[in-house]
Amino acid sequence: MSSAYIDTYYSRTAATSETYPAAAGRIEADVCIIGGGLAGLTVALKLARSGRKVVLLEAQRVAWGASGRNGGFVSAGYATGLSSIQRRVGKDQAKEFFCLSMEGVEIVRRTIGELGIADAKLVPGIAKALRYDSRGALQAACESQQREFGLNLRYLDRDEVRSLFVSPKYQEAILDEGAFHFHPLNYGRALAREAARLGAAIHESSAVTSIDLEGARKTIRTNDAAIAAEHVVFTTGGYTGAVLPALKRAFLPIATYVLLTEYAPERVQSAIRTRAAILDDRRAGDYYRLVDDGSRILWGGRITTRTTDPRDIAALLRREMVTTYPQLADLKVEIAWSGLMAYARHLMPQIGQLEPGVWYCTAFGGHGMNTTAIGGTVISEGITGESERYRLFAPFGLTWNGGVLGRAAAQLTYWSYQAADAAKELRSR
Structure with a gap:
């Protein structure tokens, strides 16, 4: 049985009520995505369109966390200002970042149009x-x-x-x-439906209990399943567990x-x-x-x-x-x-490759929905070899969050x- 959504305006006005089965048995995949928020669903949809065999694991329900509870704002820019980005990476790269955020807005708008998501209520x-x-x-x-x-x-x-x-x-x-x-929960659920229609295996109530990232094939385990995949993508947010300590320590x-x-x-x-x-x-x-x-x-x-x-x-x-x-x-x-949102101390999204075949795409708190589309897109492009645009985010990596002192x-x-x-x-x- 899938966990229920918490009581919000979005859950009350969700357009559909479909659920996805928990993962079970031994599963082979090209890519395993951990986290069923908007970033993970964007990765799943783009990779399913490219013909990859995709498995997405969500501990609760699709878009259960911040993705389905937020303000629903989609605009260019980041939680930190353009001048702050310029001080870190220079004017040219800062402009590239901003243009990418504008692209993120258009990705969401275009997806709503292409999939006919009227219930996104743009x-x-x-x-x-x-x-x-x-x-x-x-x-x-x-x-x-x-x-x-x-x-x-x-x-x-x-x-x-x-x-x-x-x-x-x-x-x-x-x-x-x-x-x-817009209505982010209806948008997220529409991404899931389309990814599933194209062959992606989406599993709710499938919390990851352990991972083995050694070797060419990674192993991801839930209570009832073991997934073997060439690539693992972590798209968890503020509810991230401890299976990848480097990620959990990297944001607040x-x-x-x-x-x-x-x-x-x-x-x-x-x-x-x-x-x-x-x-x-x-x-x-x-x-x-x-x-x-x-x-x-x-x-x-x-x-x-x-x-x-x-x-x-x-x-x-x-x-x-x-x-x-x-x-x-x-x-x-x-x-x-x-x-709960995931905030990095540098106030930028955390998007990149931790090691060969292991990707992360998180820390979208305060940025608006455009960055989930950006992150999911550039990580997908990195996996397929279409581009290496994810490297743009290297200066804003998995910086330690400071622990208890960081929260204070x-x-x-x-x-x-x-x-x-x-x-x-x-x-x-």
């Missing part, structure tokens, strides 16, 4: 909104990215911002009309929280008068969007290094929502949930971001 537009006056810097950044990358961006001044987001908090914004938001599991409001279309649209999603530009900020044809708000935010849920998830997030939109003071929360540092950094954000807002009043 809605165009993501606005990055500021709570302070950048004194021309935001508009200059908008124009620079338009020139350099051809992004479909539009600068919104204070009057236009407040006509769309009826809040006293926001000062200005950039609307990315080429970005979009970070919790984030999401709520869904009650059905109240008139009240919701009195505050948010756009179908574009909103990404608060604060490093410690919020992200939210309208769902169900504008009748509810899906609001995410706050991160912690604790891996257990606080009792007051809904109250914590609701406070942020009402502080931003006082007119929503009486709007009730219907459900709230959390999920991450939490302190988050609190420092909150303080810096608050100071900027005060100066703009």
